[in-house]
Amino acid sequence: MTQRYQLFINNEWVDPLSGLWFDTLDPFSGEAWAEIPRANKEDVDRAVEAASAAMDGPWGTMSATDRGLLLHKLGELIEKNADNLTLAESRDNGKLSSEVGGQVRYMAKYFYYYGGLADKIQGAVIPMDKPKVFNYTRYEPIGVVATITPWNSSLLLTAWKIAPALCAGNTIIAKPSEHTSASMFELAKLFIEAGFPPGVFNVITGFGNEVGEPLVTHPKVPRIAFTGGDEGGKRVNLLAAQHLKRVSLELGGKSPHIIFDDADLTRAANGVITGIFSAGGQTCMAGSRLLLQEDIHDEFIERLLAIAGKAKLGDPTRSDVQVGPVATRPQFEKIMEYIQIGKDEGARCILGGNARTGEGFGAGQFVEPTIFVDVDNSMRIAQEEVFGPVLAVIKFKDEADAIRIANDIRFGLAAGIWTKSLHRAMLMSEKIKAGTVWVNNYRSTSFTTPFGGYKDSGLGREGGIEAVKEYLETKSVWISTDLDMPDPFVRKY
Template identity: 75%
Template sequence: MTTQYNLFINNEWRVPQGGKWFDSLDPFSGEAWASIPRAGEQDVDAAMEAAAEALEGPWSRLSGSERGAILHRLGALIEENAETLAVVESRDNGKLYSEVLGQVRYVSKYFYYYAGLCDKIQGAVIPIDKPKVFNYTRYEPMGVVASITPWNSSLLLTAWKMAPALCGGNTMVCKPSEFTSASLLELAKLFEPAGLPAGVANVVTGFGSEIGERLISHPSVARIAFTGGDQAGRAVARLAGEHLKRVSVELGGKSPNIVFDDADLDNAVNGVITGIFSAGGQTCMAGSRLLVQENIHDAFVEKLLEVTKRAKAGDPTKPDTRVGPVATRPQFEKVMSYIDIAKNEGARCVAGGRALTGEGYGAGQIVEPTIFIDVNNAMRIAQEEVFGPVLAVLRFKDEEDAIRIGNDIKFGLAAGVWTKSLHRAMLLSEKLKAGTVWINNYRSTSFTTPFGGYKDSGIGREGGMDAVKEYMEVKSVWVSSDLEMPDPFVRKY
């Protein structure tokens, strides 16, 4: 029996105007388990109208402290309902239930953090070079924000956008991936109990090919916040540019995880595993390029293979599973195609390299944790984002070589460095062209600090106070104390 959802618009559950739904498939079993509303452009228009009215209505009349109280209640409700939300998201995208549960509980902290910032958005009094004139700045909400999120971490990536946007007094229309819409619709059940006025946060679901352009180009939209692949991100940025919309795009990565010969190798192995096999490698910050100093290459790979053998793949609901299924069938096929590409390029597969089928592996959408060695940086397996549990291992000689190889990529989202040398750590943190550099750890994130990429990994930052300002306009106000206006024909600079 499937669960049927409706659209959430203006604090109401609405049937899509086209009267259509589509199935959401469990990535492990392959079975349809939820029925998702298929929104059309009329539904988008209704959501935008609700968000625009809320922006000028009761939401705009709340003080920062009052907005903060609502966001804090939403965080508390997320925390109370974390297990239910995690069950739905795990069922929808196939990630380990244990991982998703921890992630959902962390989502609540985003709302707590930004709740505390709501009444701390401050402008400045600016010393100027003009007599009898007072100048100050103020931050104001941009308006209606259209949020578009991918299938790998629907709730977390929505929170990255929603919490700072609402903190700044904006309103939102959110579109999750068509593959993983259920968890966001479950989250929407908490909006009204938290005290969000009607229209402040709306959820429309459906296919990007049908409603994506309307979401981005709608006259009411002031800003688009997108997370996804780099090709889709280019299309979003291009369309936003045509309509002069503000836009942030958090895109892909091919992040180098760099291990020097003076590193604690056991810790580095654990960090490499965390970087590539957590979430089944389906994360933009995956450390999918492992750079190992050549004099320890063989010993390190041997250690890596031993730990990889313990990465049990299978049912994501079971506590001893370490790698679950790839979230969608098209992505599964893409991952398997890259494994074939790597073999054809001459890379040597020393672990995995196959899909797991049969009893205990569901519908056969599980890719065995895979490691390639003898990789050079010109290979496609080293240059293109696979977005799955596939690791490419490269050798390097010294610091200069590691920096060269690490930066020789179109992406610049993240990087990891494993060394006991403070000098080396600081040198690489400066020279690597990446928005985040982890030293002797990997995949750490926080609501307190900005996250985003260089180069083709995107535009803009999420997290921390930087994220709030991404959703606000800064206004300069000039106040004259002069009792007489000067001669209008004599310009004073």
Template identity: 70%
Template sequence: MKRYQLFINNEWVDPQSKAWFESLDPFSGEAWAEIPRAEAADADRAVMAAANAFEGPWSRISPSERGMLLHKLGTLIERDAESLAAIESRDNGKLTRDVLGQIKYMAKYYYYFGGLADKIQGAVVPIDKPKVYNFIRYEPMGVVLSITPWNSSLPLTTWKMAPALCAGNTIVCKPSEYTSASLFELAKLFVEAGFPPGVFNVVTGFGDEIGDPLVRHPSVQRIAFTGGDEAGRRIYAAAAQSLKRVSLELGGKSPNIVFDDADLDQAVNGVIAGIFSATGQTCVAGSRVLLQESIHDAFVQRLAQITKTAKIGNPADPANEIGPITTKPQFDKIRDYIAIAKKEGARCVAGGRVLTGPEFGAGQFIEPTIFVDVTNDMRIAQEEVFGPVLSVLKFKDEEDAIRIGNDIKFGLAAGVWTTSLHRAMLMSERLKAGTVWINNYRSSSYATPFGGVKQSGIGREGGIESVKEFMEAKSVWISTDLKMPSLFAGK
């Protein structure tokens, strides 16, 4: 097996514990790599390397030079996309062809933010004070801690890292213990691109052993986290002790709403893509489909028919459309939710079974599953399953769809299928979600902000707005009056 080392200050180093743990292939169930088990001493070493780089060589590089380094990194990612995709797919079980597409697109983030690096401008403020000149400058914060989950390690790290580096910060990355290997492979490209030591660092291990010391480290100025809402709350609480800046991209239970005037063939395809892409293991999964009453039965029939044709198996096989569940705990959780749905009275019209046999490797596969007769007070309609499980609900009209769609603690995304421009605008305005897709689902771009409302998170990733999330605004006052009056009359 390949044994990885921590990447700190552009060097490969053993963890202080001299301990490693195994990374398992979700398809075969076999261990294929050894990942360093870092602890508090490693956290300090990585953070201080990033802090020294921020105060030293990285601060002396001009914004234009930063941009060129980011652009160079993008070209290397494009060059090595296939090998990076193979590693990531082996770690998380996603379809290799899908991961390859994500990583090729990921390179464009570095091109985009590389181009922005020397275009973050301040402002002159026309203040109400005579003989005083005021301007605003934007400055990097310092060390940024990136914490990412197991479903899309490289892309989700990039969403944080590209704008943070563009702004002039340095990075410490802590990927999920389930999917760490691809970040080490990416680290090699940082060295090749010419980034100074300490600008990018990778430490791996478990939350209580390495994650918590990183979050609480006094030299970490900013935390960017993607993951579950419970973990997000713990990080937010810990960061609050030292008033660190935090962005959180958390869970979702997104409504995908189909009106009776929609192009139903397109809507069926959109609903399937919304929930079953990445085997449902995505925060924006359209896991609640809301169907107008008049089309409910026919739509469900068509949806179930197509879902039953899914090709399921080895994610490395380009013919397959559904891969394994990434982790054993997540596999067990999804099975539990299927049982809960049945106990609550929901009716399964497609899937719901665990798949076993030689073509399913270690057997960590669950059929794409559809439940009908779901009401919005059921757990299956309210709680994030994070798997290939769809809940179907009925609604009467626009007001009913808005009520059901918003009756949830999450607010990450929503989809609407309609040919009415009026209805599209109304729904986009009144649905409480960070992203609303009209007649499409899961579209994304480096050029536009992404994030949630309510308990789906804080802050935005993507677009120009995300760069300033990693910067502080400084107000500078310059007096043009050469006479400073004395406070005391006698002086």
């Protein structure tokens, strides 16, 4: 039997006004396992009114310290209920249970971190160049924040947004991908248990034109936090700009993973495998372009083939499986199209390149770990985000050549560098245009540090103290200490 969810608005479970639900599918079995409410504009209005009212209610008058305690309590409940959250998300997006479980447990730390930070957001007294004036700054919440997140890591990417936004005193309307909504409802249950006031956290589910656009354009939603593809991000930014809304966008990437001839090749090979084949390549930070210095090219490829060729595909709930199914059928078809494009462009496929079907592979949404060599950086498989387990290998000569190739892309989310040279590490970190640069490691993230991209990879940052600033308004307050009435016709500059 399938489970039927309801919308979560104002701490209540309510049916969508449309009276409609749609199925969410298990990517491994291909079968429907839950029914998701199909919300519309009127449901968005209900959620916005609840979130707006909460800003003027108990949440808006709560001390920052008490807000922080609620966030900490939520983190505890996430850890306590990690298995249930993991099951919902893994069943929705097909990622390995082991990986999703790690993400969920780490996600709790975001709420601990921002819970501790809530009562440490301090303004400042400004030394003034004007006599008899006292000036200070204060930080205030923006208001209702709409979070729109994709299907690959629904819970974690939502936590990146809502933890700092709640820390800053805002309220939330979460709109997860229509493909992976179930885990967001399971998270909503924990908000009630933690004791959050009504309206602070709301969940609206459905499709972009029916829910996403009304949410982005709603006059009472001043702040949009979006993670997804670059085309979707451009659409969100365009709609939000018409209403002068504040927007953060965490978009796509085509990140260069650069291996120099002095690197520890064993560690580097493991890092490359982690960077592209973990999560089946379905991550924005995937190291999907491998730049190899010419004289180690052949040896390094042999190392990759020895590791990737043994990867076990199958049921993501099994502990011995290393690569799960692609999350959605359209994404599976897109990946297979790009593999064909790579072959047509003249790149040489030396590993994988096929779908995996048959016994043990469920509905057949499996793509073998795929490696292309003889890739030119101008090829589509080097320039466009595949979002799958497909690695494009490109040779380079020296540092200048690696920098040129790495930056010859419209994306700038992340990059990886493997070298034993401090000079090279510093030079490459400075010259590569990307929001995150990993040296001798890859795909690490933390609640303590900002994450975001250059160029078409997005706007704004998530993580660390900087993320809180993304959800605050800065107010400058001027208080006159002059007891004499000033001349009304003389302006003091």
